[in-house]
Amino acid sequence: MSQPSGSEPVAAATGGVRRARVVVIGAGAIGLAVALQLRRAGVDDVVVVDRNASPGMGSTSRANGGVRAQFTTPVNITFSQFTIEKLRELDRLTRNQVGFRAVGYLFLTGTDAGEIALRRSWELQRSLGVDVQWLSAPEVIQVAPFVKVDGLSAATFCADDGIIDPHGVVSALWAECRRLGTTFLLDTEVLHVAGGEPVCVRTTSGDIDTEFVVNAAGPFARELAAQAGVNLPVTSRRRNLACTEAVAGLPAAIPMCVDNDTGVLIRREGAGVLVGFSDPADPPSMDTAFDPAFLDAIAARVGNRFPFLEDVPISSRKCWAGLYPETSDHHAIIDAAPATPWFIHCAGFGGHGIMHSLAAGQAVTELITTGRCTTFDLHPLRLSRFAEPGSVVETAVL
Numbered sequence: 365m366s367q368p369s370g371s372e373p374v375a376a377a378t379g380g381v382r383r384a385r386v387v388v389i390g391a392g393a394i395g396l397a398v399a400l401q402l403r404r405a406g407v408d409d410v411v412v413v414d415r416n417a418s419p420g421m422g423s424t425s426r427a428n429g430g431v432r433a434q435f436t437t438p439v440n441i442t443f444s445q446f447t448i449e450k451l452r453e454l455d456r457l458t459r460n461q462v463g464f465r466a467v468g469y470l471f472l473t474g475t476d477a478g479e480i481a482l483r484r485s486w487e488l489q490r491s492l493g494v495d496v497q498w499l500s501a502p503e504v505i506q507v508a509p510f511v512k513v514d515g516l517s518a519a520t521f522c523a524d525d526g527i528i529d530p531h532g533v534v535s536a537l538w539a540e541c542r543r544l545g546t547t548f549l550l551d552t553e554v555l556h557v558a559g560g561e562p563v564c565v566r567t568t569s570g571d572i573d574t575e576f577v578v579n580a581a582g583p584f585a586r587e588l589a590a591q592a593g594v595n596l597p598v599t600s601r602r603r604n605l606a607c608t609e610a611v612a613g614l615p616a617a618i619p620m621c622v623d624n625d626t627g628v629l630i631r632r633e634g635a636g637v638l639v640g641f642s643d644p645a646d647p648p649s650m651d652t653a654f655d656p657a658f659l660d661a662i663a664a665r666v667g668n669r670f671p672f673l674e675d676v677p678i679s680s681r682k683c684w685a686g687l688y689p690e691t692s693d694h695h696a697i698i699d700a701a702p703a704t705p706w707f708i709h710c711a712g713f714g715g716h717g718i719m720h721s722l723a724a725g726q727a728v729t730e731l732i733t734t735g736r737c738t739t740f741d742l743h744p745l746r747l748s749r750f751a752e753p754g755s756v757v758e759t760a761v762l
């Protein structure tokens with residue numbers, strides 16, 4: 365990915381001590397969105413540090429590209445609504461660099477329990493202003509004629525959900541950050557974060573004195589938090605995606621179709637179809653190599669709603685894997701520990717980090733500029749919840 369032209373040069377390593385108002389660690393979708401919203405709010409001296417040579421080379425580069433408001437908790441729905449709107453704006457601003465395509469998301473279930481759960485989330489989504497339709501089997505066939513509707517109990521469809529290009533999102537966010545004067549320290553690893561007056565971020569390019577540090581290190585957020593003595597319960601799991609060879613007779617644009625009963629989801633990818641499945645039994649892992657066993661897992665499940673794919677070969681060149689940085693309740697953490705109020709953690713977005721990125725950026729910006737967030741209720745994302753009884757779990761985890 366090349367650097368956008370006509371913008372500030374990326375800051376070179378200096379070896380000396382710099383000063384910044386805010387240091388954002390991580391230049392994935394989350395760190396970039398935090399930096400952008402900070403600059404849009406007029407915060408000067410924002411420095412983004414990443415150990416890679418280019419932004420967006422971590423989990424963000426492995427994403428499927430789905431964006432949807434069909435979640436099951438208010439905070440996740442509102443985070444999606446905010447971010448989707450901002451991504452649409454960015455798409456217009458950058459002449460479609462974001463690659464936004466409103467192909468919709470279709471959720472399908474054939475069980476009574478699945479129908480009850482889908483109805484509950486559909487009612488919540490509608491109460492929050494999401495335009496989600498409850499579809500009968502004939503209506504499903506109109507939207508997605510290739511779906512096997514035998515035994516279908518319920519389906520929901522939101523035409524405003526869709527797909528973006530993760531690399532395009534990174535390019536657009538990066539260009540916009542730099543246009544607004546954000547400094548990037550790339551090829552630079554954060555070695556240590558220490559409190560004090562001022563707070564010091566020790567990096568391979570020298571020390572940075574600062575007021576606030578934002579932990580946007582994705583799968584490495586736990587390790588980074590530990591440098592300041594904070595226990596951040598973010599655990600990564602490997603997730604795989606596989607693309608088929610060309611499929612004839614399928615519309616060029618199809619919705620993201622999710623079989624809630626097996627966990628398999630599909631969407632168009634070029635002339636083929638991309639197939640995803642997140643096995644809840646997968647153990648924690650930092651391995652990003654594609655797992656060949658994934659192909660057996662999808663072969664056993666794909667026929668439930670998408671039998672037209674059963675005999676289509678997978679393209680071995682188009683299979684990949686990456687990490688979901690997850691929490692146990694499938695909600696992110698946006699909070700600082702009481703003893704280190706200058707260290708704001710913005711991590712644990714699992715499989716929805718891109719679609720929640722700009723809302724996360726807005727939330728962190730308000731915490732830094734006013735001490736509290738009024739755009740969103742961040743209570744469900746507080747760090748202390750993991751030590752409290754009971755938890756609200758997001759169940760639309762794909």
Ligand SMILES: Cc1cc2nc3c(=O)[nH]c(=O)nc-3n(C[C@H](O)[C@H](O)[C@H](O)COP(=O)(O)OP(=O)(O)OC[C@H]3O[C@@H](n4cnc5c(N)ncnc54)[C@H](O)[C@@H]3O)c2cc1C
Nearest residue numbers: 390392394415422423424428429430554582686717718719
């Ligand atoms: C297969 C797959 C499919 C997905 N599909 C979707 C989807 O459809 N929609 C969606 O919204 N999300 C999806 N996701 C999830 C999404 O990709 C993540 O939630 C999101 O990318 C997390 O962004 P991040 O910025 O937190 O992490 P990352 O993109 O991993 O960025 C973290 C950055 O921190 C840097 N870093 C870490 N430690 C240090 C350090 N000590 N010093 C310097 N730099 C450091 C890393 O180099 C990295 O660049 C998917 C993920 C995978 C793996």
